[in-house]
Every structure is written in structure tokens, then in C-alpha cells.
Amino acid sequence: MRRSAAGGRLLEVQDVTVRFGALIALADVSVEIERGEVLAIIGPNGAGKTTLLNVISGFYHPSHGRIVFEGKDRTRLAPPDVAALGIARTFQNVALFKGMTVLDNIMTGRLLKMKGSFLLEALYWGPAQRQELEHRAFVERIIDFLEIQAIRKTPAGKLPYGLQKRVELARALAAEPTLLLLDEPMAGMNVEEKEDMCRVILDANAEFGTTIALIEHDMGVVMDISDRVVVLDYGRKIADGSPEQVRKDQAVRDAYLGVSHE
Amino acid sequence: MTSRARHTAPPAPAATALPPEEDTFPKLVRANALRWEGKVAIREKDYGIWQSYTWRDYFEQARLIALGLAALGLARGDKVAIVGDNRPQLYWAVMATQALGGVPVPLYQDSIEKELQYIVDHAEARFAVVEDQEQVDKLLHVKAQCPHLEHIVYDDPRGLRTYTEPGLLSLERLQALGTTFGADHPSWFDDEVAKGTADDVAIICYTSGTTGTPKGTMLSHRNLILTARNAVAHEGLRSDEEVLAYLPMAWVGDHIFSYAQSIATGFTVNCPESAATVLHDLREIAPTYFFAPPRIWETILTTVMIRLEDAAWPKRATVRFFLDMAQALERRRLLGQQLSPWRTLLYPLGYLLVYGPLRDNLGMRRIRVAYTAGEAIGPEIFVFFRALGINVKQLYGMTESSALIAIQRDDDVRLDTVGTPLPGVETRISEGGEVLFRSPGVFKGYYKNPDATRQTLEDGWVHTGDAGFLDGDGHLKIVDRARDVSRLPDGTMFAPKYLENKLKFSPYVREAVCVGQDRPFVTALINIDLAAVGNWAERRGIAYTSYTDLAQKPEVYDLIHSEVARVNRSLGEDDVLRGAQIRRFLILHKELDPDDEEITRTRKVRRGYIAQKYAALIDALYGERDHVEVEAKVTYEDGRTGTMRADLKIREAEVFAG
Numbered sequence: 001m002r003r004s005a006a007g008g009r010l011l012e013v014q015d016v017t018v019r020f021g022a023l024i025a026l027a028d029v030s031v032e033i034e035r036g037e038v039l040a041i042i043g044p045n046g047a048g049k050t051t052l053l054n055v056i057s058g059f060y061h062p063s064h065g066r067i068v069f070e071g072k073d074r075t076r077l078a079p080p081d082v083a084a085l086g087i088a089r090t091f092q093n094v095a096l097f098k099g100m101t102v103l104d105n106i107m108t109g110r111l112l113k114m115k116g117s118f119l120l121e122a123l124y125w126g127p128a129q130r131q132e133l134e135h136r137a138f139v140e141r142i143i144d145f146l147e148i149q150a151i152r153k154t155p156a157g158k159l160p161y162g163l164q165k166r167v168e169l170a171r172a173l174a175a176e177p178t179l180l181l182l183d184e185p186m187a188g189m190n191v192e193e194k195e196d197m198c199r200v201i202l203d204a205n206a207e208f209g210t211t212i213a214l215i216e217h218d219m220g221v222v223m224d225i226s227d228r229v230v231v232l233d234y235g236r237k238i239a240d241g242s243p244e245q246v247r248k249d250q251a252v253r254d255a256y257l258g259v260s261h262e
Numbered sequence: 263m264t265s266r267a268r269h270t271a272p273p274a275p276a277a278t279a280l281p282p283e284e285d286t287f288p289k290l291v292r293a294n295a296l297r298w299e300g301k302v303a304i305r306e307k308d309y310g311i312w313q314s315y316t317w318r319d320y321f322e323q324a325r326l327i328a329l330g331l332a333a334l335g336l337a338r339g340d341k342v343a344i345v346g347d348n349r350p351q352l353y354w355a356v357m358a359t360q361a362l363g364g365v366p367v368p369l370y371q372d373s374i375e376k377e378l379q380y381i382v383d384h385a386e387a388r389f390a391v392v393e394d395q396e397q398v399d400k401l402l403h404v405k406a407q408c409p410h411l412e413h414i415v416y417d418d419p420r421g422l423r424t425y426t427e428p429g430l431l432s433l434e435r436l437q438a439l440g441t442t443f444g445a446d447h448p449s450w451f452d453d454e455v456a457k458g459t460a461d462d463v464a465i466i467c468y469t470s471g472t473t474g475t476p477k478g479t480m481l482s483h484r485n486l487i488l489t490a491r492n493a494v495a496h497e498g499l500r501s502d503e504e505v506l507a508y509l510p511m512a513w514v515g516d517h518i519f520s521y522a523q524s525i526a527t528g529f530t531v532n533c534p535e536s537a538a539t540v541l542h543d544l545r546e547i548a549p550t551y552f553f554a555p556p557r558i559w560e561t562i563l564t565t566v567m568i569r570l571e572d573a574a575w576p577k578r579a580t581v582r583f584f585l586d587m588a589q590a591l592e593r594r595r596l597l598g599q600q601l602s603p604w605r606t607l608l609y610p611l612g613y614l615l616v617y618g619p620l621r622d623n624l625g626m627r628r629i630r631v632a633y634t635a636g637e638a639i640g641p642e643i644f645v646f647f648r649a650l651g652i653n654v655k656q657l658y659g660m661t662e663s664s665a666l667i668a669i670q671r672d673d674d675v676r677l678d679t680v681g682t683p684l685p686g687v688e689t690r691i692s693e694g695g696e697v698l699f700r701s702p703g704v705f706k707g708y709y710k711n712p713d714a715t716r717q718t719l720e721d722g723w724v725h726t727g728d729a730g731f732l733d734g735d736g737h738l739k740i741v742d743r744a745r746d747v748s749r750l751p752d753g754t755m756f757a758p759k760y761l762e763n764k765l766k767f768s769p770y771v772r773e774a775v776c777v778g779q780d781r782p783f784v785t786a787l788i789n790i791d792l793a794a795v796g797n798w799a800e801r802r803g804i805a806y807t808s809y810t811d812l813a814q815k816p817e818v819y820d821l822i823h824s825e826v827a828r829v830n831r832s833l834g835e836d837d838v839l840r841g842a843q844i845r846r847f848l849i850l851h852k853e854l855d856p857d858d859e860e861i862t863r864t865r866k867v868r869r870g871y872i873a874q875k876y877a878a879l880i881d882a883l884y885g886e887r888d889h890v891e892v893e894a895k896v897t898y899e900d901g902r903t904g905t906m907r908a909d910l911k912i913r914e915a916e917v918f919a920g
Contacts, residue, residue: 137309140309140310140311141309143309143310144308144309145420147536149310149535149536149538149539150535150536150538150539150542152310192898199421202421203420203421206421206423206424207420207421207423
């Protein structure tokens with residue numbers, strides 16, 4: 001059922017190296033993300049997966065190498081600027097505003113799209129009101145999409161973990177990203193929650209055409225939903241290809257899945 | 263017809279004939295569209311906002327769906343499976359099918375593939391109109407086994423854009439086909455509607471059945487329209503009622519309330535946003551006319567009790583005091599006893615402080631008529647809601663009677679009867695004690711099952727399978743399913759449902775199965791309510807990991823023991839039922855689930871199956887040991903099965919003498 005990857009290169013990570021003191025988190029890693037695909041980044045703990053996402057989202061800057069997004073060099077941008085370009089992300093540890101309702105949390109995903117003066121916003125008048133309604137309507141689409149109508153008015157902090165993850169994804173989708181980075185979206189979920197999440201990710205990809213790069217440990221999930229898999233180990237890319245290719249790759253088996261003792 | 267002359271005299275005269283211009287639902291909807299052009303017929307909460315459709319919209323939308331189905335070749339007599347949550351689009355599809363002389367077959371939306379396949383195949387459905395991807399996936403999986411199924415139409419396109427299966431199309435596309443088809447065949451729709459007659463099959467409702475495979479109950483337009491109208495007249499329902507359509511469309515109750523009565527009366531149906539938001543949407547809509555099976559009333563009561571437990575003590579004490587007082591008052595009223603004057607005086611104060619705000623909070627402030635139906639309700643639950651001043655009444659009916667047989671009259675509600683037969687309904691009791699009835703609503707037979715039809719329908723009388731009797735005032739009393747009632751060795755009558763309902767009054771007990779047929783005494787298998795017991799455990803700092811773990815905590819056993827003791831105490835005070843006290847019980851490791859075939863989709867316990875499946879547990883209840891190991895097969899949502907193991911404790915329950 002997978003689509004053929006459509007329409008060209010969205011993002012290129014070119015020979016990126018990230019150093020923390022003496023520690024080399026990423027060493028000359030190059031990854032391309034194609035427009036419209038679902039890319040999985042896998043690898044053992046400490047392989048540099050999250051670092052790679054952080055480099056893309058502008059949280060870290062590479063010691064060496066370039067990041068090209070939609071054909072332009074974006075190596076040195078700060079996170080807000082990266083977000084404004086259409087790259088949204090979720091975090092490994094849920095990062096919601098716990099005291100705010102789900103609805104308000106998701107509305108924050110629209111902040112970058114809101115214009116207008118502080119005064120008009122405060123008075124909720126004229127264009128400010130119109131704008132608020134438009135954004136609210138869009139957020140409602142996301143709420144419907146993720147089937148979280150029942151918790152619209154619930155403070156995010158009160159929700160179980162699986163739902164918080166979903167709300168976080170909703171907030172990221174609310175920003176209408178071109179590229180969505182998901183850091184372990186299914187960590188700590190049970191089988192049913194994982195299935196739901198997989199469906200949502202595939203639907204978002206199909207419905208909004210969002211390109212998705214995700215870090216995931218569950219190999220079943222990775223094999224099911226990704227078009228392509230990149231494998232990192234000790235900061236190096238050791239494989240890059242379709243799920244089947246990666247599964248058969250000897251280097252991956254040795255490094256990641258463990259050496260067979262048969 | 264002189265029947266309209268006297269509507270003051272009870273019983274109201276029953277309608278028995280239909281004028282040909284209003285003898286089918288499509289004709290009635292067309293009349294509504296002219297009469298109530300701008301009046302809201304149906305609402306749906308979507309994207310957080312209530313979207314309204316007038317009777318004109320209802321008719322136009324259904325007409326386009328009908329023309330679309332006609333374009334795909336739907337012929338008179340073809341079956342159309344309808345699967346999904348209550349959605350305006352699906353109600354329109356029901357009418358659209360009827361307009362072309364087709365027969366809608368609504369299915370339970372949470373059916374697993376096997377059940378879906380059985381009904382779609384048995385009904386020989388050529389078309390399916392479904393809500394979303396979930397239902398499409400299920401149908402695509404079973405399509406190979408359903409040779410008649412050609413077209414699947416879906417409403418919500420989410421996730422389906424990349425599907426390329428033949429015969430699959432969106433409702434939008436279907437309506438577009440309809441527009442084109444209508445332009446080419448301008449009189450098609452009206453011609454087809456004109457061909458419809460009162461005795462055409464309007465719907466086939468597959469009854470879940472506590473035994474055996476589902477049977478397709480065929481109901482005609484005449485059955486449904488007359489039954490709906492008679493009840494509307496009896497209950498004084500008006501065109502400005504608001505109802506919430508939240509129970510499965512496959513259940514005949516929803517069909518009569520949200521479809522037949524709405525169309526016959528012109529009142530507004532409201533579809534909740536999702537299954538999870540029902541209680542919230544209930545509050546927003548504040549219906550005037552409301553129906554719920556005992557299960558829902560219990561759930562609402564449980565949420566009230568949980569919230570009450572969490573309240574600060576002065577509040578809790580006040581609420582408790584007034585609730586207890588109102589219930590005592592209501593209980594005496596229902597028994598026809600003298601009411602104590604001070605309680606009567608205090609009631610308005612209670613209304614101001616407690617009952618009114620509580621009703622408002624539950625979305626029950628505007629209710630004029632409410633029913634509990636589908637199963638017997640626990641008396642305590644019934645009294646609770648009536649004590650708040652809500653006009654809840656018991657209703658008795660079944661699919662084979664177009665849902666309605668008897669309803670309690672507003673001024674004559676009692677605890678232990680289901681009221682008097684509706685206008686047009688005759689009831690009698692067979693020699694074996696079984697309730698029989700005859701009415702304009704009597705079904706046309708089971709689809710493709712003449713044997714079962716013959717067993718149930720005799721000379722126009724329907725065998726309900728319920729044991730019951732008519733009391734001196736003509737009130738019908740239902741005891742239990744006829745085959746479930748038995749006698750214990752000491753001669754005490756054992757009616758399991760009666761005991762189970764007493765247990766289920768406790769917010770902590772979600773489901774209970776009492777055993778006693780051909781046994782020396784009564785025992786019970788109990789399901790705890792995860793929400794209520796979980797909340798209770800949290801407040802006491804009892805840690806648990808899962809349902810199974812929580813169920814087997816000694817503290818939880820103590821809690822449930824006190825509930826069993828409460829039931830036993832009340833039985834001990836009853837001279838007739840003293841011998842039916844529960845001697846031993848255990849708490850089940852998993853919830854009874856329709857996917858595991860332990861209860862029906864309308865949440866009726868399937869005793870035969872449970873006796874078989876849990877034979878080891880039941881034997882242990884009658885043995886010496888105080889625990890029993892269990893290994894159970896569970897069916898997951900996607901139809902896969904797995905096993906789980908648990909060690910269940912067995913407790914002796916306290917027994918009371920008179």
C-alpha cells in the first residue's frame with residue numbers, strides 16, 4: 001500500500017559532524033529526505049539519532065557540514081526560524097503546557113502563523129477575531145483528525161501518557177509543517193496505542209502530504225510504516241535503504257540487531 | 263376514520279390505517295420537507311460546532327444519495343448494509359435506500375469482521391454505506407466471503423484517498439453521480455417513491471440474540487409508522503422535542519426513536535461528536551426526550567458518585583442528605599404509600615440546592631419523557647433518577663414488536679412493572695407463563711429463516727420468551743427470560759437478572775452473572791467497574807497495574823464483599839427471596855466483552871455461553887477451595903486472539919436471616 005516517494009529532495013544533511021567536547025555524536029553523516037516520504041531513523045542507544053533531529057531542527061549546530069532545506073543552506077538557523085520554514089517536531093519526553101487545555105496547547109502550534117498587533121489581539125477585535133476563528137477552525141480539523149474531541153477542554157497534564165503524545169503530535173501538525181520530525185512517537189505505548197499512532201502518522205502523510213522523519217525502536221512499526229530506513233551506529237550512518245534492504249543488511253544485523261551466534 | 267374525535271379518553275384510540283400518501287418513510291420525509299422547510303431535522307457536532315440540517319436538507323441529501331445508488335444500479339428489494347456511528351449521512355442513507363424500494367440493514371459499528379461477514383452475507387447486501395476507514399477495512403477484508411457485496415460507499419474519506427479497490431467510492435462522489443443521474447432521469451426518484459407501499463420491508467434489524475446466530479427481523483413501514491405514532495400520541499410528544507442519537511443504529515430502539523418517531527413527528531435528532539463525548543454532548547443539547555438502556559443510566563450514576571466522592575465533605579454531606587431524602591420520598595411515592603410531610607416540604611429546597619444543579623449538569627434539565635429500555639433496571643438506579651424529578655419510565659419491547667409493547671403512564675409509574683400495553687397492543691400470558699403480544703408493530707418474519715419465524719409468531723401472536731404476568735391493574739410484570747427462571751432446592755424462586763441488577767446498583771460493580779439453576783445455592787461472578795474502583799483505589803493509595811491486578815486486590819474483594827452483603831441484607835428482609843442470597847462470589851479477571859461473545863452488543867449477558875466458558879470457575883464456586891486458576895482466551899479489537907492467566911480468589915459472602 002505504500003506510495004512511491006514523490007517529488008524530489010526536501011532536505012539534505014551533508015557530511016554533518018557534531019562534537020560535544022571530545023565526544024563525537026555525529027561523524028560525517030549525510031542523509032537525504034525526499035518530499036512526501038516517511039523516513040525512519042533507527043540505531044542503538046547513543047547512536048546519534050536524537051542529535052540528528054536536533055541538528056535538523058536547529059537546536060544544535062553542526063561543527064562541520066551543511067544542512068540544505070528546499071534547496072537553500074539552513075545550517076545556522078535558530079529553532080524558531082527553522083520552525084517558521086515549516087519544520088515541526090515532537091519530543092522524546094512529552095513537552096506540553098501541562099496547565100493549559102488540549103485545545104490551547106494545539107493553538108500554540110498556530111502561533112507562528114498568527115499576525116497582528118498585541119492591542120487588537122487583546123481586544124479580540126476585527127482582524128484579530130477573524131484570525132482567531134480561522135486558526136481555531138484549522139485546529140478543529142486536527143482535533144477531528146486525531147480523534148481527540150473528547151479531551152478538547154481537558155488540561156494536558158491530566159491526560160495519560162499515550163494521549164499526551166497524541167496531543168503533542170496534534171500541536172506539531174497544527175503548524176502545517178512541510179517536514180515533521182518525531183522523536184520516538186510510540187515510546188511507552190501499548191500495542192493498541194501504537195497501532196493508532198501508526199495509522200495517524202500514515203494518515204497525516206497521506207492527507208496533508210507531510211514529509212515525516214521519525215526515530216523509532218519498535219522494528220515492527222518501522223518496517224510497517226516507513227518508506228526508507230536510515231541506520232546510525234556510534235554517530236555513523238551504516239545503512240540507508242528500503243526496510244527490506246536494511247533488514248537484510250549484514251552491517252545492520254551485526255551492529256544493531258546483534259551478531260548471530262548460530 | 264373517526265379516531266381523532268376523542269383523545270382525552272384513556273386509552274387513546276390506536277391508529278391502524280395509513281393514508282397512501284404517508285405510508286412510507288420517504289413519503290413522510292418529503293411531506294416534512296414541505297411542511298417544515300426551515301425546521302431543523304438533524305444536527306451533528308462536527309469540528310466542535312453543532313451543524314444543523316433542516317427537513318429540506320434531509321430530503322435533498324437523501325434524494326441525492328438515492329439517485330446515486332440508482333446510478334449504481336440499486337434495484338427494488340436490494341439490501342444496503344449501513345455501518346457506523348450515528349451520523350446524519352447514515353440516516354439519510356437509510357431513507358435513500360427505502361426511497362428506491364431497497365432494504366437498509368443497519369449493523370453494529372463495533373462488530374468484528376466475523377459478525378459483519380455473517381450478516382452482510384446472510385442479508386445478501388449488494389451495497390454498504392459506512393462511516394469511515396475502520397468499517398471500509400473490515401468490509402474489504404470480508405468482501406471475498408460476501409459474494410453479493412458490490413459497492414462500498416464511505417462518508418469520511420480520511421485515510422482512504424489511496425485506496426484503489428473496485429466498487430469503493432465516497433459519499434460525495436455518490437451524490438455527484440446522483441446529481442448527474444437525476445438530471446438525466448428527472449422523474450426517477452418520485453416514481454420510485456410512489457411505488458413504495460406500507461407493507462414493503464422498511465428495515466431488517468439483526469437481533470444480537472443471547473443464543474445462537476443473529477436473526478434478521480423484517481419490519482415494514484406500516485409496523486414502524488403505526489407503532490411510532492401510537493407511542494407519540496400516548497406520550498404526548500411534539501415536533502419540538504430534541505433527542506440525542508447515540509445508541510447503535512442497528513438497535514431497533516434507535517431506529518424507532520431517532521428515525522421513525524422523528525420523521526413521524528418532525529422532531530430534531532442530535533448526533534454526538536464521537537462515542538467518547540456522549541455525556542458532554544448530552545449536556546450541551548439537554549434533550550427533552552431521552553432513552554437509555556440501564557447500562558447508560560448506571561454509567562451516569564457512577565460518574566455522579568465518583569465526582570461526589572471527590573468533593574469536599576460539607577458539599578458531600580449536603581448532597582448525600584438531599585439525595586437520600588429524595589430517594590426515600592420517591593420510593594414511597596412509587597409504592598403508593600403516604601409521603602412524610604417534612605420531606606415533601608424540604609424537597610423544593612433540595613431542588614434548589616442539589617437536584618436542579620445536578621440535572622443541569624447531567625444535561626437532563628429539560629427532559630419531559632425518558633425511558634429505560636432493553637433490560638430490567640435496578641430499582642435503586644431507577645429511583646435515583648426519578649428522585650431528581652426526571653420523568654424516567656420503564657419501557658418494554660423487542661425488535662419483533664417494532665421496539666415498543668408497553669410503557670408506563672406518566673401518572674402511574676411503579677418500580678416492578680413495565681407499565682400497561684400501548685394503544686393497539688394486546689398482551690396475554692401463555693399457560694407456561696410466557697408473555698405473548700399482538701400489535702400493528704408485529705414483525706413480518708425473520709429474513710430467510712421461516713423455522714424461527716414459525717417458532718416465534720403464531721396466529722399473529724409473538725412469543726417474547728419472557729416470563730411475566732399481568733397484575734390486577736393490567737400492568738405487565740416481567741420476571742426474567744423464561745428459560746433463566748428456576749427454583750432453588752428450598753423452593754425459592756431464582757431469577758438471576760433480579761439479583762444482578764441489585765448488585766449493579768453499586769457503582770463499583772459493572773457487570774454481574776448470578777448462577778443458581780440446578781445448584782444448591784446462589785453464587786456470583788462479578789466484574790468491577792474500572793473507573794469507579796480505580797478512583798476508589800487511588801484515593802486509598804492502592805497501587806495497581808492492570809484491570810486483572812486491581813480486580814484481585816484483597817481490598818477490592820473487601821469492597822465488593824460489602825456490596826454483596828448489602829444485596830444479601832435486602833434479600834434477607836424479603837420473605838420470598840431470603841433463600842436466594844449470594845453465598846460465594848469471585849471477581850472476574852477481565853471485563854465481559856461482546857467481542858468475546860460473553861455479552862451481546864446491547865450488553866445482555868449470554869448465560870449459556872458464560873456457563874460453558876467459565877465452567878471451571880463456576881465449579882470452583884461450588885467447591886471447597888478459596889481460589890481458582892484461570893486461563894482465558896481473549897479477542898482483541900482487531901480480531902486476533904490471545905490467552906491470559908490469572909489466579910482468582912473466591913470469597914464466602916455474609917448471609918442474613920430474616
